[in-house]
Amino acid sequence: MDIKARIIETAIKLFLKFGIRGVTMDMIAKEAGVSKRTIYENFKDKTEVLETCLLHMDRLKNEEMINLKTVGGNIIDTIYRLANHHIKDLQSINPLFFHDLQKIYPKLWKNSLDKKDKDGLSEIHKLFRKGINEGLIRSDIHLEVASRVMLEHFKLALTLELQRNRGYDRNILFENIILNYFRGIATEKGLDILKSYQATTQ
Secondary structure, three states, X not given: OOHHHHHHHHHHXXXXXXXXXXXXXXXXXXXXXXXXXXXHHHOOOHHHHHHHHHHHHHHXXXXXXXXXXXXXXXXXXXXXXXXXXXXXXXXXXXXXXXXXXXXXXXXHHHHHHHHHHHHHHHHHHHHHHHHHHOOOEOOOOOHHHHHHHHHHHHHHHHHHHHOHHHOOOHHHHHHHHHHHHHHHHEOHHHHHHHHHHHHHHO
């Protein structure tokens, strides 16, 4: 691993653990085993470090999504895997990371949200197209609108999962937010598979 990659990997670990405000360039240098001067030889400032971290995290996330989708199974299996993976990811991140990104780096926050929305919408669109081809989703839905609504449902489920003080169980969120919407766009075949799926997971 080259020095720049090591700095980014270290910065990501620290940002996710302590939040962005709580991490200094000195901390990154010490943890990465490099001098602060070396960091500034590779990055203009902390903002550039953070921006590079976000881009790297997005690339890793896209690779993970591809791997999750290639496991196989129908659309219901895939949606559950994706939702479960996202929620587990969020549980390992200090909420201060998102708070600091939104409050201190609003431009990076907006860019990150826009990219996640674009990528997420594209992936859901592909999943729904697959579901239609499998005969599990109705062919008369407006694909773009239905995909957008599902994306917003995912975001709501993730937001509520982050609010741990409310004590929402992950399965309850998935059932009431994601699966309830899926029922509305599913075919009879899709509903039958959903019932079978729920019977095996309860």
